[in-house]
Amino acid sequence: MHTIDLSKYEYRTDLVIEEHLEELTEKDIQKKQYKIGNIQVEEMDLSKEGSKKIKKKEGLYRTISFQDITDKDHYQEVEKVFIKVMKELLQSSNIKEDASTLIVGLGNEHSTPDALGPKVVEQVLVTSHLFELGEVEKTYRKTSAFSPDVTGSTGIETGKLIKGAIHAINPDFLIVIDALKATNTERLTKTIQLSNTGITPGSGVGNNREELSYETLKIPVIVIGVPTIVDLVTIVTDTFQYIYKHFSYKLDNLDNASMKLIPESLQNYLDYPDTLTKEEKEEILGSIGNLEEEEVKQLMSEVLVPINYNLMVTPKEIDFTIKRLSTLIGQGINKSLHIHFNPTKRA
């Protein structure tokens, strides 16, 4: 038997809409951005018309961007924003305050960067079995939770297992948590993405992938994802953009006397725009400087894939990051779902 490593197919890419945005009209997409402290929230509502133009599904997309959640204060701020965004998304998706839910954690708990879903499930409060005993106060919703593991470990199409669970308990809506593949290095473990468009948790093998969405299940499907891995093609392509920004900043500030007093390593140019001309880019990066970002990505694939170097990587602190993020999302879900959830009552 030739064992097939399905793991490489299992990651879904992030939920963010960013390509072809310029081609969309106001009828296609509604956008809104705001900041709470240092945390940025981006809202995109993609209409049926917009959905047809780009290949993303119709629905609501939300992205929470932050810098660091190892600091306790910042952690609490991000949690607050998550609860706000989550509650609004539930409401915008017409989910009632007493609607019951099944919370599904996708991924492989034995592979750290893929363990987000199962770890969140460990954090969520489940109440369904208590409702049957008449032991739950009105301020709690009926919740169940379940981690179906990955097809490579069960031999079972993940979507089928989840449909079996839905069939067994008939929830009013679904919440699915998953680790994602970043299409932009900047977002790696620094964004929480939400949408109500559903997800396809299949392994990508064969034709029997099982989409989980309102269309297939007739109940709303909320998805919560965090990019935890990125491939080298993306890293290198992103770096070319940073090279342009770096030189834009440098060239524009060549004669800026005060700038010379700031140590190089503190000159954070990240928000500085790319002001280079076509000629300057070509001077710096040769014929690669002439390529569009998508073309660079294509070229880097041609360079790295044949030599098996398009590694998928994750930050070395991933164990701690997954622990923090899963607690934040798990407790955030609890506080979003139950009116008077009192975390101090659980130890």
Added chain:
Amino acid sequence: MHTIDLSKYEYRTDLVIEEHLEELTEKDIQKKQYKIGNIQVEEMDLSKEGSKKIKKKEGLYRTISFQDITDKDHYQEVEKVFIKVMKELLQSSNIKEDASTLIVGLGNEHSTPDALGPKVVEQVLVTSHLFELGEVEKTYRKTSAFSPDVTGSTGIETGKLIKGAIHAINPDFLIVIDALKATNTERLTKTIQLSNTGITPGSGVGNNREELSYETLKIPVIVIGVPTIVDLVTIVTDTFQYIYKHFSYKLDNLDNASMKLIPESLQNYLDYPDTLTKEEKEEILGSIGNLEEEEVKQLMSEVLVPINYNLMVTPKEIDFTIKRLSTLIGQGINKSLHIHFNPTKRA
């Protein structure tokens, strides 16, 4: 909300038939015992008639008893016996060599003595998803595997989740692995029990328990269990029996000169019969000495339960024991199910 600790309901008692054996005729039960090295195998086939007389389900019961599997040699002997017994049980249950199976690991992987099922599932080879890709040699069976966790963590009746999975993949038969509550201290982590009678993995709360058996599923259900916990009532009741055996041995060997040369701590009387008279028992243990074993058990419940002292306990080495047993059973299942399973091909 009053959180209800369902964990105390979750353990099923061991699969062994031992009560009322004397009331059964040969038509009711067929028994066979044999030894391979130091390992003892007990086979009991309970007929419909026998099933009605005692409250156990009709079907085949197998028990493998051993002393110690920390020693590598003994471990391998026990594995061999397990494979033999398992293969015979599959055959006696009319399961064909190419029948597909779903392997279910009951229990809570975060509670060591309850983690046997999930740990076995980690060891088993799954092939179903590979069959769909046409990548599997004929010597392999179609296998899937799945750990449904416990109702206290999912909010979902475990039996319902399993039925959902069965519905999703339609296996030809089921294998269920579970940690059990011992009804005899002697069997604690020292026996592997098999049967084809099915199991009820419900939490025991409410009326909606879902039996998994041929009757309810129309496919054979093989159960594999190991007692990993025991309660204090059982420990104390068993000790009374050891007290009788101890004194039987002592009294019968009082004048045995050579006996005096053997240190007390080496005088293993375990296989010595209870030869005490009713009067001797009363002299040693007073009115408790007059009670039948079942009555002693009843009395000890009356003593220990009201003061919350009927603890469920597990041997302190349980982490190592679960690791060894789950590897043995997991690899044993692999070797029983697949004709030419070559463990060296997996790393």
Added chain:
Amino acid sequence: MHTIDLSKYEYRTDLVIEEHLEELTEKDIQKKQYKIGNIQVEEMDLSKEGSKKIKKKEGLYRTISFQDITDKDHYQEVEKVFIKVMKELLQSSNIKEDASTLIVGLGNEHSTPDALGPKVVEQVLVTSHLFELGEVEKTYRKTSAFSPDVTGSTGIETGKLIKGAIHAINPDFLIVIDALKATNTERLTKTIQLSNTGITPGSGVGNNREELSYETLKIPVIVIGVPTIVDLVTIVTDTFQYIYKHFSYKLDNLDNASMKLIPESLQNYLDYPDTLTKEEKEEILGSIGNLEEEEVKQLMSEVLVPINYNLMVTPKEIDFTIKRLSTLIGQGINKSLHIHFNPTKRA
């Protein structure tokens, strides 16, 4: 090579003084008991005179007894009492507010009931390395922490490893945390025991055991222990005492009409005294009823040890209990050691 299982030697028995108490005068021992809510604190100060009479070391002994720390409120009460007792013990042991400390977690982190020490060490705040960088506020003490593992895993006498660490960093005092063997079933995971008498973490093999105490190290050694295992001899011996109490209660309330209305299983007689006469005991438990508690223990050893049945056991919920206790003790140590420790600043 005959591998020797050292694990059985590694547990130390609990720190409580309870034997021969009646033989001690007020000059020998100072006792005090008080309750805070449902939590009981017992203080015993054993003098040099007292120390000679019984075989316990001179010094201060503190025991905190509680029922349940799975409930958040009760957990917090126990933590408060622990901090109070710990602070007083530090003060009574003449340890200054800015004295530096090395916190040592004894035990094997891969064996759940023995993992208390290493798990506490994971919780404690370490600051020593930050002091060298001049980055620590005055309200923090200089703390280091270290888990030496067990001799069976390292091949090294644990006491020697600890002395090596002490030699390396010269702390002003030592805090040692360890899982203990209960000499009374009632205390199992329900008491935290503290003393300033030191501990001998040796494996008990050979003569090279290394006591860690003021006498050997010239610095105070605070010990914190929790009984997490108990042997069957203790369980059975304790049960005999419960049988007496049970019958005392029953006999004394035979004619108590209202008593008959209370279900048997709710008649908690635990605090009821043993009022049986010698004759009554003999009637109930025969010649065993004539034995002193120590003699019963001796007899049970003679019964259970030769047949290898004196198992060491731990409650089946031990995974959860260890998690809770290690957090409580770890955070309790942090709050006892650092004047303005602000747990919210750590995530």
Added chain:
Amino acid sequence: MHTIDLSKYEYRTDLVIEEHLEELTEKDIQKKQYKIGNIQVEEMDLSKEGSKKIKKKEGLYRTISFQDITDKDHYQEVEKVFIKVMKELLQSSNIKEDASTLIVGLGNEHSTPDALGPKVVEQVLVTSHLFELGEVEKTYRKTSAFSPDVTGSTGIETGKLIKGAIHAINPDFLIVIDALKATNTERLTKTIQLSNTGITPGSGVGNNREELSYETLKIPVIVIGVPTIVDLVTIVTDTFQYIYKHFSYKLDNLDNASMKLIPESLQNYLDYPDTLTKEEKEEILGSIGNLEEEEVKQLMSEVLVPINYNLMVTPKEIDFTIKRLSTLIGQGINKSLHIHFNPTKRA
């Protein structure tokens, strides 16, 4: 208190000599390369003279390069080569067959890519404590093992803890295992590096770093390392080299008809030399094409460090890789150290 994240300082870079090799004469360095199957071994013996010219320490350097150890057959081949290289290194370092050793696992077992050392220590056979009992056959060496954790968790300079342990047991030589930072993406989890030059396990903070080497300890110090992380500067710099190779291969094979039949993704050019002229490089990569590899690295640091984008990353499969590598190295050490080590005797 400002918590300082020491974790970023803790990784040591790989043990390979590759810079300035061209400046070394035969008196400076002795090199040898050979292949066993697909596994490549590189030996470099750096003399005192050579040591002065480049900044690496005098001594023996060995590198084992392989492709994949998830396949059982290849795994066993790599283990064999490891044992061969390890045994020769012990011999060349004048370590006798009965010399006793302390095996030290550096790193943080709670951070997957840094857990190699502690995980290897879990695999090694320790015998020292058994020698004291006279229970060990002559074919075994006296071994101890110990994982000192990281300074960020203990507050203690790691080197000091190790010296404490050495002081306690006086081993004849030291074996230190550590996870490394790759200076070349190609080596990431694909090489095992050995040397007898010692290591400095300090956190890099302050001046009190404690070198562990023959010079400081007067006993041989064997180091075994595997690169498990790499930073983005290295990834991007390496990619520039692949771009050159890719275009060299493309340009040289433009008219090669048969080449056109091979799919792009299968054209593995990794071993193809860089045949581009200076002009071609400038055409492809502009002024960056003019830079030496070291200058590219410098530029990429200037681009990525100020915006906090020089992430340290690890392959997403790191959990499985660490498990495999630590078993291979641990068992490889056992088989190298003990003459008749029989792994089947351990379970």
